[in-house]
Amino acid sequence: MVRIAIFVTILLVVLVYALRRGGGPERAMALILIAMALADQILHLFVPPRFSSIDAGHLAIDIAAAIATLVLALTAHRFWPMPAAVLQIFPLMAHVGKAMEISVHPVAYQTMQVAASWLLPPLLALATWRHLRRLRANGNDRSWRGWSRRSRPTTATR
Template identity: 55%
Template sequence: MRIALFLAFLAVAVGYAAWKGGGPERTMAAIAATMVGLDQLLHLFVPPTFASLDTGHLAIDLFGAASTVTLALFAHRFWPMCIAVLHMVPLLAHSSRILDVALHPAAYLAMQVATSWPVPAILILATWRHQRRLARGANEPCWQISSRPSIPSIASP
């Protein structure tokens, strides 16, 4: 039941972000949808196990962490940093399994799953704030724009 509730909550967040969000919100919606799709595809072939290293979820979590950190680096928003941090916690769980730290399977599961719950709420809030900025007429960029230092022209004598 909790999985269905989470998927419904995430579907609302992804749909709202895809419909009304700016570039970063839509990108996060695509990342979240991709992660859920990969998870569902994984479970078609491999049953979840939390007694040993779960390499399938490790790959999905590496994708999620790399994608959200990249988003946080390039988006002109604060919220992607929060989501990037949330995607790092499952990597700590996988690291504990790689290092063979005694970790109860329930704790391993919780570290992989629990940090997913705030993501839809943050995405909904981020999309709502984007809409508020647009309603105020604020003209803020969605992406960080790299400003290359200008090279002074060499004046001919």
């Protein structure tokens, strides 16, 4: 129970920091983490955690978080969302292993689902800090990739 309290405390501090001081991608990741935490709490109101079989509720949360983080990684003008997306995909591997009937002890299955989430708050804190450094150094920090024709470099091939 102490480890959960430590994680929640770290997560809350980082979320407030990212939401108040981060750029668009940092705030988007903070919102993804908030949505995950809320979905997890709502899930546990109705379904007790079980790790002896595939945990469909957590699988749904993990798929949604992985997709959201992958979209963030593809649209943000930052590098850090790529490792964040990988960290969101790791729990899916636990579900795949369990679905393939690989004999996974329930504690190992739970650990595989949860362990990567411990790395997300420090990554988000570092990303927010680096955003602030770029703002101080350059006066601005582009948040999103430009996909319009206007933002693409032009070529002189006419």
